[in-house]
Amino acid sequence: MTPELAGVEMDGLTVRYGGKTAVEGLTLAAPLGRVTGLIGPNGAGKTTTFGAVSGLVPPSAGTVRLFGSDVSRRSAAARARLGLGRTFQRPEVCPSLTVMDNVALGCEALAAGGNLWRQIVPRRNDTARLRTQAAQALAACDITELADAPVAALSVGQRRLVELARVHAGGYRMLLLDEPSSGLDPAETARFGAIVRGLVAESGAGVLLVEHDMSLVMEVCDYLYTLDFGRLIFAGTPAETRASAAVRAAYLGDDDDALSTVDG
């Protein structure tokens, strides 16, 4: 195995909403070239952790490092420019635009960077380059044939792939994916997992994945962190996680379906 390169690392991350502690003292590492899973029952603090990593939610304590640099005080935009991309728990796509336009939008903001004028009037060769990048991302996500379709006409599964293509087209080195398989059927979920693995293998990017679908998690993740009530209760390989009594106990009573798919 090649040595791990730093992607996202956090140390003692704590997030409070008013008096409520949503994440407490979380330490984890999601390296480049790997798919790292963040799992746990509803309300465990997974999306909050993503918010703190991407810079949208201010932590009360702890540090976040990106590619080895402390970004705890950097804005969300600065973190994105360093190469951090994310998808949201609810798909954020523009339904009236075509698939190609949605994906091209993913790279546009990054290409224009902080230059407001270029955001308004992109250079002609920028536009051509963005189209090429977008076309490559569509191919990587196996949706080339949908390029000209309006997103409004797509299934949920296809929209999830558009979203993935959009962050991929942005050239991000580290991707945070929040429940990308929600709304997908088992066949679409399996395909989604294979595409994520393919992207990581091909681009060397790192993925931090929040996911409830245990079969997908077990299939695509190299390593898993399990949260419950904001605290890390287990860290290990998928096989170790599946065997953990603490993880089983956390899922018991919360979601019996999740537990049964842990049994696989």
Ligand SMILES: Nc1ncnc2c1ncn2[C@@H]1O[C@H](COP(=O)(O)OP(=O)(O)OP(=O)(O)O)[C@@H](O)[C@H]1O
């Ligand atoms: N903006 C907010 N203000 C106050 N409390 C919040 C806010 N966002 C989340 N919480 C609370 O913080 C805790 C963690 O929520 P979070 O959304 O991070 O969990 P999650 O693991 O992503 O859950 P799910 O699996 O349901 O998406 C929950 O108790 C939630 O109610």
Ligand SMILES: [Mg+2]
């Ligand atoms: Mg969530």
